[in-house]
Amino acid sequence: MDPDAVAKAFVEHYYSTFDANRAGLANLYQEGSMLTFEGQKIMGSPNIVAKLTSLPFQQCQHQITTVDCQPSGPAGGMLVFVSGNLQLAGEQHALKFSQEEKIEKKSSESEYLITLYHLTSLCCYCFGSQMFHLMPTPQGSFYVLNDIFRLNYA
Amino acid sequence: MDPDAVAKAFVEHYYSTFDANRAGLANLYQEGSMLTFEGQKIMGSPNIVAKLTSLPFQQCQHQITTVDCQPSGPAGGMLVFVSGNLQLAGEQHALKFSQEEKIEKKSSESEYLITLYHLTSLCCYCFGSQMFHLMPTPQGSFYVLNDIFRLNYA
Numbered sequence: 001m002d003p004d005a006v007a008k009a010f011v012e013h014y015y016s017t018f019d020a021n022r023a024g025l026a027n028l029y030q031e032g033s034m035l036t037f038e039g040q041k042i043m044g045s046p047n048i049v050a051k052l053t054s055l056p057f058q059q060c061q062h063q064i065t066t067v068d069c070q071p072s073g074p075a076g077g078m079l080v081f082v083s084g085n086l087q088l089a090g091e092q093h094a095l096k097f098s099q100e101e102k103i104e105k106k107s108s109e110s111e112y113l114i115t116l117y118h119l120t121s122l123c124c125y126c127f128g129s130q131m132f133h134l135m136p137t138p139q140g141s142f143y144v145l146n147d148i149f150r151l152n153y154a
Numbered sequence: 155m156d157p158d159a160v161a162k163a164f165v166e167h168y169y170s171t172f173d174a175n176r177a178g179l180a181n182l183y184q185e186g187s188m189l190t191f192e193g194q195k196i197m198g199s200p201n202i203v204a205k206l207t208s209l210p211f212q213q214c215q216h217q218i219t220t221v222d223c224q225p226s227g228p229a230g231g232m233l234v235f236v237s238g239n240l241q242l243a244g245e246q247h248a249l250k251f252s253q254e255e256k257i258e259k260k261s262s263e264s265e266y267l268i269t270l271y272h273l274t275s276l277c278c279y280c281f282g283s284q285m286f287h288l289m290p291t292p293q294g295s296f297y298v299l300n301d302i303f304r305l306n307y308a
Contacts, residue, residue, distance in 0.1 A: 036222045036235075068190045070300045072287055075227060081190075081285055081302040127306055129283040131235055133226055146224045148235040152281055152306050 007069035007080045010134060010142065015062035015084075022053045028144050035147045048147070061087045072133060077145065080132040086151075127152045161223035161234045164288060164296065169216035169238075176207045182298050189301040202301070215241045226287060231299065234286040240305075281306045 017024045029035075029045035035052075036042075042051050064084040072079045133146035171178045183189075183199035189206075190196075196205050218238040226233045287300035 034224050036224060039220065039222065041224075066193065066304055068193065068302045068304070070188045070190060070195075070287075070302065072226065072300060073229060073231065073289070075229065077227065079233075079285070079287060079300050079302065081283075081304065083283065083304050083306055129235075129237065129304070129306065131233070131285045131302075133224075133233060135227070146226060146233050148222045148224065148233065148285075150220055150222070150235065150237050150283070152237055152283065 003069050003071060003078055004067075006134075006142070007067055007078065010080060010132070011064060011067050011082055014132075015064065018052070019059075019061050023049060025049055025052060029147075030143050030145075033144055033147070035149070037149050038151065057088050059088070063087060076136045078134045078142070080134060081129070082131070083127070083129045086128055157223050157225060157232055158221075160288075160296070161221055161232065164234060164286070165218060165221050165236055168286075169218065172206070173213075173215050177203060179203055179206060183301075184297050184299075187298055187301065189303070191303050192305065211242050213242070217241060230290045232288045232296070234288060236284045236286070238282065240282055 014025070014028065017028075026045050026049045029048050031044050033045055033048060034041065034043055035048045037051060040051075042048050062084055063086075064082060066081075066083045068081040070079045071077070128149065128151045130147070130149045132144050134142040135145045137143055168179070168182065171182075180199050180203045183202050185198050187199055187202060188195065188197055189202045191205060194205075196202050216238055217240075218236060220235075220237045222235040224233045225231070282303065282305045284301070284303045286298050288296040289299045291297055
């Protein structure tokens with residue numbers, strides 16, 4: 001199987017699921033999976049999905065700019081490195097602004113996303129990079145062992 | 155050993171070597187190492203260092219914004235995800251401009267860097283993301299098995 005084709009298919013599946021039904025990402029993670037989201041470390045599929053579904057925006061659309069992949073070693077894993085834009089639904093901004101303010105006071109870890117959200121009043125796009133370490137399953141598929149996400153402020 | 159401390163020490167060592175003596179990076183790669191540089195795949199320490207030392211700028215300085223790390227599995231590897239700015243030496247720009255033009259005609263793969271270089275007449279900073287997969291050596295150190303680099307155009 002062509003690794004580049006696998007990586008591309010994974011990326012399309014991951015982000016279309018993220019944009020349409022974030023809870024559906026649970027199937028892609030396992031108990032030993034790790035997510036580092038803007039520096040916050042989260043372990044295990046249930047906690048990872050809880051984090052992703054609680055992000056302070058409901059509607060978003062990922063636009064992929066680049067996908068790079070490499071085999072990660074003899075265990076049959078694959079590293080996938082993605083860069084792209086995150087577009088937030090503009091009409092959500094006004095509706096959720098007061099909610100955002102509450103989140104901002106409650107949780108310093110959402111600081112970046114709040115900033116992002118406020119920025120969207122000027123510009124609906126923000127740039128991010130994400131890396132995945134995919135590991136093979138006995139069923140011949142892949143799951144996400146490692147996931148690191150960063151928004152980029154150039 | 156604290157993985158975050160190892161990652162931070164590696165990143166500091168890697169970029170200070172890159173900025174001061176790029177050829178010295180050869181020690182960090184091995185025969186099975188892979189670099190994907192702006193989409194171009196390069197295998198093995200000698201080819202990787204040849205690529206890095208032939209980049210169309212002589213002086214640069216990396217400024218690291220974020221470093222994230224995760225263990226990559228039972229083999230004792232570590233994933234390190236870095237974002238930051240690349241500052242090119244301003245005084246080099248005028249000197250090397252005609253040389254850049256030649257490179258631009260000769261090699262489409264340097265298109266991104268040429269664009270970056272031209273951009274530096276307006277702004278000396280560009281944003282990039284890089285991921286490393288470090289694997290342990292028998293001597294108790296680490297080498298770079300996987301390396302993926304992308305400049306970010308938000």
